[in-house]
Amino acid sequence: MCGIAGYFKLKGKATPDRELITRMVNAIKHRGPDEFGAYFDNVCSLGQARLSIIDLSTGSQPLCNEDGTIWISFNGEIYNYIELRPELEKLGHVFKTQSDTEVIVHAYEQWGRDCVKRFNGQFAFAIYNKSEQSLFLVRDRMGIRPAFYTIQNGRFYFASEMKSIFCDPSIPRRLDMRALDETFSWWTSAPPRTPFENINELEAGTWIEVKNGEITKGRYWQMDFPESFDYSRPIEDYAAELKELLTDAVRLRLRADVPVGAYLSGGLDSAVITALIRQVDKTRLETFSVTFDDDAFDESEFQKQMAEHLGTSHHTVSCDYKSIAESFPKVIWHTERPIIRTAPTPLYLLSGLVRENDFKVVLTGEGSDEILGGYDIYKETVIRAFWAKNPDSEIRPKLLKKLYPTLPVSGARAKFYLEQFYKSGLEKTGEYYFSHIPRFNTTSKIKDFLTSEARNAVAENDTIMAFGNDLPEKFDSWHHLPRAQFLESKSLLAGYLLSSQGDRVSAANSIEGRFPFLDHRVVEFASTIPPGYKIWGLNEKYVLKKAMLSDLPKEITARVKQPYMAPDxxxxxxxxxxxxxxxxxxxxxxxxxxxxxxxxxxxxxxxxxxxxxxxxxxxxxxxxxxxxxxxxxxxxxxxSFPMPENLPKTAFSVWHDESQ
Amino acid sequence: MEKQKISEKVAQFIAEQFVFDEELSISNDDSLLESGTIDSTGILELVLFLEENFSMSVEDDELVPDNLDSINKIADFVARKNAA
The missing domain is CATH 1.20.1270 (Substrate Binding Domain Of Dnak; Chain:A; Domain 2)
Structure with a gap:
């Protein structure tokens, strides 16, 4: 984990604003407290707050190529840098460090913007191409590492967090009502929109290039699904291949020059990752969990069981009402968005625990639910689509009882309401948002509290369509489960789980999360697994359970999924x-x-x-x-935005000034 | 898909989803309802599985024991629907 920040002049040259860059770095120093760096010339300024994980001694940033014509500021990891380096050396590139950062520089020299297609990793980086006078900003495929930008004052500003951009006091800070409207429907706003007017989020899997005063954007990756699936191939085959890929994804994510730990939630996904870590690396492993005082949320029994099963050295942080309420303002300072659940807060406390134990890197099970069909929203979609096939069926809606066995559906009245709730929009199977109608409707109730002015401001907003622009051409021909998965990955995963509940609350304590399920090879393979194997009847993530059956205690694989929640x-x-x-x-x-x-x-x-x-x-x-x-x-x-102080030049271990 | 393969796949689904007692084994002619293997919501989950895995559609009036009450009956039913 690191923080990146900087600006690029759209046209002409000017003396760099060195103090601005020091503030921009200061604003995100939690992301990388180990080392600060800055580069200046009369066009571009790059800033860096580094969390040293790979190549501790020579990996300082910003960093350049052989002749100083290409400069980079990089946040994240390129896990396959070890494999890419000899390929680039054969092509004549000369390396001066052991870092993955330098691999990006040479890969960019060699392959241009397409270099990102060769990277297996989680990243956001900015490359200043001095000879071309261009700036290239790009983000990883799933949106694990953040990147924000704005074009104002004749400059293109960018940073890992929006607070860094606000370090230029001339940039107006206003809430964007349309973004709030989207957040109170989808849990997040659709990129490039952010909660702040004129501040943009670079969407996952896309890049932006600024050159000669012009802006070019492009997409290099997105989730894709086949139009039909191969049910003749047995589920055991898929399970075996999934396990092989996941194991390799774990192996790559253990690459670090510092110790790597793991989160254990008590659920299946983190158990899978931790078990695979033990298979790849038999040395000591430390695991970390949140426990709750409130029994309704606590999973410590399963966490303990898993830690014992794998023989890890286990650490816990206990979370109660008070600790959630006390940390909540800090959490919002880091999420930089409204959130409608407190669930990111315990994860903020958890990353604090990891930090106290001198760890910088943890592997987690994030992403499994999205790619393998773990969420109730998928099962609901499956049931609603099953029902929509025959909407007049008296019998089909009864399957809801299987999904919510504890809900009081025995009384005729309760049953009626439950059915009405899920029946809403049943005729809309063809709409891109079909899967998300129940969530959209529930969440939108927040808007009852808006003032009439606030409501009027968004009256024209077609919020349900927020994530419907720019869908893949084949989207309409996909099965309803892939459609739901695609939409969930774009909205909840990138816009909430990986950001507000992921990067932002771990970076707050200088911790880097790594997510083997989101290795793009795993994601791409998972897309080919038939929907009926992912949700086997109504048994979620079945192919994963099948893959890991012999590696996990039965209590974990047989457990009914408990969604991660905290007291609200x-x-x-x-x-x-x-x-x-x-x-x-x-x-x-x-x-x-x-x-x-x-x-x-x-x-x-x-x-x-x-x-x-x-x-x-x-x-x-x-x-x-x-x-x-x-x-x-x-x-x-x-x-009252707390403007960070200017950092002195002496605080920077890289201070490269080429301005004249 | 031939009947043999269909019944194998259905048997696997039923064994993995509904038979929790490992001592128990269900033969292809056992009544699923009478043996207590599948209840009425279980039948719906089974139909969901059939629709997904064998790309077919089941009507309300086809949800009868003659079509669904044993592995053999299910396999016949699926084969019949697929042929239609």
Whole structure:
């Protein structure tokens, strides 16, 4: 993990703003506290906050090619750099370090923008091509590492986090209502839109190039699926190939010059990854977990079981209402977006635990649910599509009972409501968003709390279409499960799980997460596995369970999937809850942002307080957390943005100034 | 797909999804309902599996024991539907 930042003049030359770059680096120093670097000339300035993981001694950045015509600032890992290096050496490139960063520089020299297609990794990097006078910014395939940009003041600014861009005080900081509207429907906004007006997110799998004052964009990768699947090949074959690929993905992700740990959630995916680490590397392994005081969320029994099964040295951090409420403002400072669940907060505490134990890198099971069909939203889609085949069927909706055995569907009335909920949009099987209608409808309830001004501002917004632009040509011919997977990866995975609940809360504590399930070879292979093997009847991720059956305790593979969640509104309405909550939800503060109706919010706050020890509906919880996080975002980024100080030149281990 | 292959695949699904007692084995002619192997929601999950794996569509009025109550009956049913 590292942080990158910088700017590029669209036209002409000017003395570089050195102090700006030092602030931009300072703003993201949590991402890479080990070393700072900066490059300046009269066109481009690059900044770097480095977390040293590979080539600790000579991998400092920004870094250049043999003749100093190509400079790079890089965040992430290129896992196959060891394989790429000899290929590039054969082609005549001379290396001066052992780093993966330098492999990118030479690969770019050799293959141009197409170099990214050869990289197996998680990355965001900016390359300044001095002889061409161009800047190339690119992001990894799935959106693991972040990149934001804006074009203002005749400059192209970019950074790993938006707060770094705001270090130029001339850049206006305003919330984008359309982004909030999308977030209160999809859990995130569709890139390039971000919660801030005119600040853009570079979409996963795409690049942007600035040259001669012109902007060019392109896509080099996206998820793809076949139009039909091979059911004649037995599931055992797919399982064996999946395991082989995953093992290799784990092997590559253990490449580091510092020790690598692993997260154990108690669920299947992290268990799979940890078990595979043990097979690849038999030496000592340290694992890390969050435990909850609230039994409804706690999975420590399964975490312990897995740690014992694999003989790892296990560490836990306990999470209660108080720790969630106290860390929440910090978490929003890092997510830079409203969130509608508190779930990123315990992961922020977890990365803190990893840091305390002097680790910088952890492997996790993230991504498995998306590529192998783990989520309930997929099973719901399967059932709803099954039902939609024969919408008048009396019998088909009964399958919902299998998905939610604990829901009170025995009473005729409860059953009616449940069926109505999932029946909503049943006629829309042809629409790209079919799979996501139930989530969209539930989440959109937050918008009941918006002021009429805020609502009017987005009245014209066709929010349901937010992720429907730029779909692959073949999208309509795909089976409903791949369609749901594609959409989920674009929205929830990239826009929430890998960012607010991933990169941002681990980078906050200078921790790098690595995700073997998101190795693009694994993703591409998983796309060819028949939907009926991923969800076998209604048994989710079945092909993965099959692949790992002999490696995991039966309790783990047979376990009914528990979605990862943390206490939501309950965390904020206890007797000893921090004061900022009441303050931010007061009429005065709500009027400052002008986004939420103070009367409605006050009622909701009272209701949540009354239910402080029990469980509220999804709707109330999401609304409460969504409102509070938006208020925090407004307070920290719009009202009073804490401008970082300039760092002295002496704080930088690379300070390369070519400006005249 | 030939009947033999269909019944193997269906038997595998039923064994892995519904038979939790490893001592138990289901023969191809055993009644799935009578033996308590599959309940009414289980039948729907089975139909979902058939529709996905054998690219077919099952009507409400086909959800009868004659079509679905044993591995052999299921295999006949699938083969019949595929031939149609």
């Amino acid at each position: 509104s309950n965390s904020f309405v206890q007797k000893d809850s921090p004061e900022y909550i009441t303050e931010l939800l007061s009429e005065v503060e709500l009027k400052k942002s002008g986004l939420f109706n103070p009367v409605a919010v006050s009622k909701l706050y009272k209701k949540c307080s009354r239910f402080a020890d029990s469980h509220l509906s999804f709707k109330d919880n999401m609304s409460f957390v969504g409102i509070l996080s938006t208020q925090l975002l407004h307070q920290q980024f719009i009202e």
